[in-house]
Structures are given as structure tokens and as C-alpha cells.
Amino acid sequence: MKPANLSLTQIQRADLRERQQRPLEFGLIKRMFTYTRPYAWKRNLLILLTLTRATQLPLLAWAVGTTISGPISHGQSDLLVVGVLVYAGLAFSTDFVFHFRQRYALELGESVMHDLRNELFVHLQRLPMSFYNTTRLGRIISRMTSDIETIRIGVQDVLFVSLVNLGQMVVSAALMLYYDWALFSVILAMAPILWSLNRYFRKRLSRGTRQVQESFSRVTSAIAESVSGIRVTQGFVRQATNLGIFRGLITDHSRNNLDVARTSAKLTPLLELNSQFFIAVLILLGGYRALYVDGVSGIGDLIQFFFLANLFFSPVQTLGNQFNQAMTAMAGAERVFRLLDREPEWQDDPDSENVPNIQGHIEFRQVTFGYDPKRPVLHDVSFVANPGQTIALVGHTGSGKSSIINLISKFYLSTAGEVLIDGRDIRAIAGLSLHRQMGTVQQQNFLFTGTVMENIRFGRPEATDEEVVAAVESLDCLDLIAVLSRGFATVVGERGSGISLGQRQLVCFARAMLADPRILILDEATSSIDTVTEARLQAALEKLLRSRTSFVVAHRLSTIRNADQVLVLDQGRLMERGTHDELLQVGGIYAGLYEQFSQEKNAPV
């Protein structure tokens, strides 16, 4: 028999396999730039500034070259003053333009990103629950952060930096061509070599970088699990084995890092070699021409080239990088736009109405429903809940309890049959107007980062502090909040913030209590709390359920027992219906469940 697997984690990260680059696509580029439309004047001004800068840089070099090869080598002191002044003036204007060119580009990029974020957020909120149930949080966040970031770089850098660099190349090429076409042709011949060198190494670099990212994420997840599982590790004395595994992971990561270093350690010297090679050629060829052909003017050309050539070469590298960036931006933009283009599977009917005063009469008429319409999870369910009643939903995991709740909340629409609220088809009721008269308590007891006060107030944002306190008081649980380190001002949300499970539940109860909804949806938490707190929460729950139509996915026996109706579900079918006592007398599924549920408790003690 083979021994158990010797590793800490086995993680495949789908996110790492997302495409990092994609070829340039006109449609995507165009769409990216439509976001600059509200800032058109800034964008157009930027193009102008960029073009100006593209000529300024070669002119600066030209001014140096001309001053050296002209006045300085010929000893003309009056012309030297002119040359120096021209240079100083050019330098100042270049830096002046540079300020605006940099600032406006950054601002433009940021504005586009800002607008895209808002648009994306609004779009996310429009998407129905089915989207959230099938998409991982990490993906949504990376659309909003890293992918939008690549678009920003695409908008703010790629176009403008490329323009500056291309312009610089063209102007310096023109100047060199003017001085000496033969020397320039040598330079021109070297450009493609430089370009392909750059491309070749960039490709290998990005492949290497991806490997580094992958091995790093293996290292990180190993640490993360070691930290989360530290109790298990120490309890089971696994430290030495884990260390061995970890050592393997970091050695692997270090090897990947060295591979990347090796590639870039080859690239930079090669690029430098290129410029040294050029200088040697320049001296050889320029010297020959100065000595045997052009005489004194030849030396002037030589010096000009010495300064201008660099302006022609360095853009080759920069453009290569920008090209890379552009392809990365394409991949990011494609993902962001794909999310933006994702149409909600359904939306409120255009003629759905606001219903300001819901009574809370709810009826299911032969409702069939499946998250995937081909695989229904609810079959032909019918029942009526009268205003003010408490309905307990009972059944095994997967029996369809949550689906019923989801349909009442209009998070999903039924596949067949009708859900009626106050006799009106739920499809004809505007989702928002329904939700405003509804309250929910989730099983996980979700709290937002913020104070206890803010979390409760979420149920009704216009409520005063007194009303929030009153809501907790009406649940008879003020003392449970008072014991928190800062009472209602205690900040909660992140894990380990010193608020117990019971207190979290209470905050969620109070949130719903404050909203004072006509319809309450409650998915009882399964985690057991100590007996006293548990009993207190039960008492609070009874107060919350009073005087509104409530649907409870019940795990507490007391809740079920007090319900006006118990709906017993099994594999998507409504099997039994009635009060606790009625169902016990029938002696069906519920009676069996109850037996299992409580045999221990009610046994004689």
C-alpha cells in the first residue's frame, strides 16, 4: 500500500491560469478610449503636449551637440552664449511641458479608473443572486483592482508614452539623416536587432514571472494553512514534517526566482553591449569620414551622433515594454468588459409596480423551481401563509428550504407556477419595494465593518441612535451589547474582533427588528451556543417573529414548536403541512425527524 501523500496542500489556482495577455484588438482599444470622452479636452491637450515633448527631447540633445561641435570646437565665444541660452530656454520649456504631460496623464488614467469602478459596482448590484452564488469573491475583486489597473495603464501610459517615444525616434532620425545618412543607416540596421532581442527576452521574462507567481502562491498558501491549522499541527506533532515540505517549496520558489534573474541578467548586458558597439562603429566610421571626406564638419557630425543616437535607441526598448503593457491591458479590458456586458439573467418586469403597504399574505401555487431549470429542486409546491403567521421550514440539507426562501425574497424566479404576495404575482412587484418591507437574518450572521450601532442601523438607515437602542431593548438583550468593550460603539466585522457568536446573532436580530418588516426571512444559525445564551436568543427570536409574516429555516426545536405552520420538505417536495402537534399526530416524516431530534432531550432524566 502506498503511504499517504506527503504534502501540506494541493492547490490549483484557477486565477493564475487566466490569460495575462491578448493581441491588440481595435474594438477593445476603442471601447477603452470611449471612457476618456468626458475628459476630451484633457485628452486632446495631452496629445498636443506629448507631440511637443517628442520634439523637445531631440532638440535638447541637438542643442548640446551643436554647441559643442560649433562654437566650442571653433572657439566662438559670442555664439557659445547664444547656444547656452537656447539650451537653457529649451530645457525650461521641456520641463514645463513635462509637468503637465505627466500630471494630466495620471489624472486622466485615474478618472477613467474611477468611472469604471463606479460603473462596475452599479452593474454588480444589478446582477441577481445566481451570479453571486457561482462567482468567487476573489474574481470579482481582481476585476475591480488588477484588471481595471491594467486598463488605467493602457489609457494613461501606452498611448502617450508610445507617442513621445515614437516622435522622439522620428525627430532624432530626421536630424541624424540630415547630418549623415550613411552613419544613420548603420543605426537603422541595429534597431531591428535591438527590437527582436527585447521581444525575445520579454517573452521569456513574463513566462518566468508567471512561474514565480505560481510558486509564490504555493508558498503563501502553505503558510496560510500552517497558520490556520497550527493547533492541529502542534496537537499532532507535525512540525518537522511540515518544515521539510516548506523547505521544498521555498527552494523551488528560489529556483524560479533565479531563472528570472538569469534571463534579465542576460538582457541588460546585451542592451548595453549594443550601445557600446554603436560607439565603436561611430568612432571608426565617423573618424574615417572626418579624416578622408568631410574634414572639420565631420567631427561635428560625430558629436551630434554621440548625443542623438541614444535618443533613437532607448525608445526601442521603451516601445517594446509598452507593447507588452498594451497586450496586458487588452487581457484586463476584455475581462472587465465581459463582466460589464453580462446581462442579468432576469430583471424586474418593466411594468412591475411599487407596493407600498404589503400585508404579508404569501401564497405558492404549484411552484417548480431549479437553479438550473433542467434540474428542479422544488416540485409543485403549494401553500398559503396568512399575514402575521410564522412558518417553519423543516427538512434535510438539500430538501429545498433555502430555495423557498430565495423565491419569496425574489432572489430567483420560479420556473413554473406562481408566487403571490397579497394576491399579486411577485413578478409584478418591484424587487426594491418588496425588499424594503422585508428583513432577513442570514445563517452566517454577516456583519459589515463598522460599529454595532451602524450594523443595526443598516436595516433602516434613517433611524436615530435612540431607535437603535430601543430595537435591542425590545429584544430584551441590552445587557449582551453593554458587555462589549465599547458597547454600541464597538467596531466589528473582521474576525476576532471580540464579539461572540451569540452577540453576532443578536446584532442581526436587532437589525431586522429595527427595519420592522412586514415579511421576515430567517435562516437560523446552526452553531450551538452555550445553553444560557441559546435560551436568551430563543426568547429574543420569539419577540422578533411576532406580528409579521415570518419564514424560518428552523434548527431550534422551540421555533418549530411555536410556529403557526410547519412545512416539511423532502427532496424538493412539500410532504407535510400543519402545526407541530398536528404533524406529530399524523406520525409521518416530521414525527420521525422529531424523534431523532429530541429523543435524547425528552428521555426521562
Added chain:
Amino acid sequence: MALANSSMVGGDVSNWILVRRLLAMGWRYRRGCIRVLILQIILLTIGLSGLSLTGLGIDVIHSEIDADFSAPGWPFGFEPPIAWAAMSRIGLIAGVILALALVRAFLNYLYQMSVAHLVHAEIVLHLREMVYDKLQRLSFRFFDANASGSIINRVTGDVNSLRLFIDGVMIQGAIMVLSLAVYLTYMLHLHVTLTLACLATTPILWGVSVFFSSKVKPAYRRNRELYDELVRSLAESVQGIQTVKGFGREETRRELFFESNQRFRRQQRSIFWKVSLYSPTVGFLTQINMVVLLGYGGTLVFQGELALGTGLVVFAGLLQQFSGQVANIANIANRVQQSLIGARRVFEILDSPVEVSSKADAVHLPKARGAVRFDQVGFEYQEMDPTLKNIDFSVEPGQSVAIVGATGAGKSALVGLIPRFYDVTSGRLTIDSIDIRDFDLDDLRRNIGIVFQESFLFSNTVAANIAFGHPEATREQVEKAARVAAAHEFITELPKGYDTVLGESGATLSGGQRQRLAIARAVLLEPSILLLDDPTAAIDPETEHEILEAMQYAMEGRTTFIVAHRLSTLRRADKVVVLDRGAMVQTGRHEELMAQPGLYQRLARLQIVDDLRERDEILREVRPE
């Protein structure tokens, strides 16, 4: 349990001590550092030679065609024969430039690889291993007091910041000082007053970079905070989507997001202003140098005090390199800050005391019988705030003890004392009549099987998870343990049976299934003592019976401590220990405790009452004033 504020030591070590310690660490890697430095010195020399040769080339040509210009002096007293044609001299120069460039390229490769090797294969590797090793041996107190994100960061990001001190501060600093000195000497050698005139702006340049980084750094920190806030706002809107939609409060969240998006943008803009002021200013200062060089240097050239190529052109090149290094000072200063922050956080871990460890002359414990005795045990999680007081009871081998009490009564703490997750602060705890602090720690823990409240399973195969405590276990042993834990059946129904990978991409298990795997993991080692810390806490009542059954099998023949609320479990225990705010208020069998008035009876009644009024009455009795 209340969180200890901080168990960290050395929170306020002075920077100076930190720097000394980092220097000492750099000394450990001196061979790599020195190799890198020597390579850099050679590279510097070659670079300067290339530059001066270019100047020489220009001068040679210049003097050939313009008789006014005197022939340049060749370096190292070398003088090519007069007979050589001008073109041969130029060819010689070009050839040497090219040869030097080739050598330089090769050495540059070596240099970069040496740095990479030093950083990735030595410093970071060693540090990560050290920190991880230490981390695994730290007591739970440390993990209670620190968020897991921060702990992870110490092994990843902080280690990287720390090593920056060696390659980014020590090595780069040495290179900077060295090259500044060389450039300066060379420039002074060419022309003293020109050097001084050109460097007049240097202090300003330096001042500007320092001023800028002091202005921008706090802005960037604030920027990071605002960004985190933005992402958190998004993340919570997604995680809490059901709550948001359920209350119809999309608008509230939307406004919140728009607001933090706007705040972030506004702050970004103020940074853009500063950044866009900085680069042109630095650019302009450098260009002023060039103005001085052209004006003053140009005059010197036609006064014959400075050669055109070896003088002016070389000087221009040197000036450029010099300014580059000066601007680098600000970078290095920033790195000092960054690396000190990282170092502090890494050293905090390396210096944290391992609170619980084996004694030097520890007793070996191959197989415990399982007699456990709490002898007047007290435990203070935080000083002066006892978590457990005067706990005194004993358990015979094979017996089971149930521990009952409200949240915060000290149940988990009591159980955690047995495998020495924490050490008792008074009294003693014995196994087979020997103080557990005398045992070899690993031996002690190998004799104890533990199931936690929410069992952590690793994202690995089912088999690897069960064999966690004994990786060499055969498949038969794994299956046997799974059968004991009533887990074999559902495991075989998983897509790949025992080889199914759990977690992110693999199968998801129900709470009950996870706990049964945890029980299997605990019994694989055939421990004499079994600790069950409220294993049904996170499980819905419908599936609870599955675990109860597994627990019954697992407990057979072992001394068992079980934290529990439910009467069903309590009734089966050989002994019940009732805790109230750290004190043992009652002990005995379930029947005995039910017969006497007290906390136990009230708690039990609370679970079985049908009548609401009666419940509220009991609640009033137990509710603390």
C-alpha cells in the same frame, strides 16, 4: 477567550540596535557581499575606461584634422608608434572599446547573478525557513494575538523587506559611496573649478529628493489605506449581498462605495501634483549642470584648458552618472525605513519565547495508561485575570469526563492544558502520576488525540488529512481509522475516494463529514487520551447524530475529555465537571448532579423545558447581575 493584547517582545527596540543586528546579519553573508562589491568595482573601472576612450577617439580625430588642437595624451603612458596612420589609431581605440564592452557585459551578467543568488538562494531562503520553523513552535497565545494575514506577511513580505537592508542598503550604499568618490576624483582630476561649478546644484538636488520623499511617503501610506478601504467596501458588498438585497439597501452600499472611490481619487490627485512637480524639477536641476558645463566648460575648451573629447565629453558623461547616484541616495534612505519596519516584524517572531518546550532531562512516554489528574490547577491567560481556579479532579484510564459551562467559563482552556497548549500557572497536572511538564513534549502530544470545535482540514487528499499525524501510515491504517469514525462510507462515495482533494477546487464536505474526518485523524494514532472540544458546535442538529455515533466508537478504551452542551452526551459521561467563570462548581455523575439544586440542574432544565414562562423564570435565575 479574551485576546491577550500583545505577547510580543521588543516592540520598542531602538533603530540603532536593529541596525547593528542587521549589520551582523550582513556579516554572515560577507562572502557573497564581497564578491558582489568586487565585481561592481571592476564594472565601474571598465565603464569609466570606455567613456574616456570615447573621448580619446574624438580628440584623436579632432587633432588630426584641426592643427590648432594638440594631440591628446594616451592613458597609462602608452603611445602608439608615430608611424601609425590616424585610421589605425582610431581602429585601435574602437577595438579596445568593443573588447572592454564584451568583458563588461560578461561581468555584468556575473554581477547580477551573484546578487540574485545572494538574495534568493541564501538570505531569503534561510530567513523564511527560520521564521517558519519558529512560527510552528510558538504557543497559541501568539496566534490568538495576531491576525493570520499579518503572520503570513512576516514570512513573505517582511522577510523580503528585511533582506533589502543587505542588498539594497548595505551593498548599494557601498557602491554609491564608492562610485561617487571615483566620479568626483575623476572630475576633479579633469578640472577643479569646473567640477565645483557643475556640482553647485547637487546639494539642491539632494535636498529636493529628501524633501519630496518626506512629503510623499505619508501620502502614499494614506493612499494605501484608502485603497484598502475601497476594496473592503467592495468585498463586503459582495459577501453580504444577501443582507444588502434582502433589506433592499443597495443604495446605501452604493453611496458608501462611490464615496470611498471619490475619496481615493481626490487623494490620488494631490499625489499626482507632487509627483509631477518632482520629476521636472530634478530634470531641470540636472540640465542646469549641463548649462554650466556648456558655458563654462566650452570657454575652457577654447582657452585650451580642457580637451574636447577626453575633457568636455567625458565630463558630460561623468556628470550624468554622478547625478544619477545622488538621486539614488533618497531611494536608499527609503529602503532603510522599509527594511527596518520589516526587520522589526521578523525579529519579533524570531525573538518570541517558545513558552512551552521539553525539559532537558524529559521523561519518554511511549504509551500512556491514561490516568489524568488535575491537582489544584490554576491558569491565568492574562496576568491577574485567572481563567481557571483551583481545578481538582482525577480520571481513571478509559473513563470519560464531560465539561459543561457557559461561554467563557474556561472549558476549552481546561482541555488545552492537557496537551500543554498552555502551561498551568499554579498546581500541577499529571498523567500516570507524573507531572506532564516532565514528559518529552512530542511524546506527550503523540499520546493525545484531539478533535477541535471547528476542525481545520488541509487542502489535500482525504487520506493525507487522516494521516496528518502519521504521514507514513499505510492505506489500511487510514481506512481503519476512517471506519472507527464512521467516515469510510461517505469517503468511498467521493469522486476519487480517499484520493479526493478537499478545499477550493475539490469536494466540499458537510460539517458532520468534516468532523468525522477529524475524528479519524485523531484515532489513527491510537492515542490513550482523547480530547473532544465541543465537536458538534458547528453542526446542524439534523446531522449531529452521525457524529455522536462516531464519537462513541472513538471513545472506547480511551480516557476522554469532552466539552459538551447536550444532555445526551452528558448523560453518558463517567463524570461531569461543571465550570462557572473558571471555578469548578460541581462534579459528579449526571444523575447525581440532577438530584442536587445548582447550576447544572438549571442548565439541564433549560434544555428540556417546554413551557415558555418556566424558561424565562430559569433565565432570570441564571442571568448575571
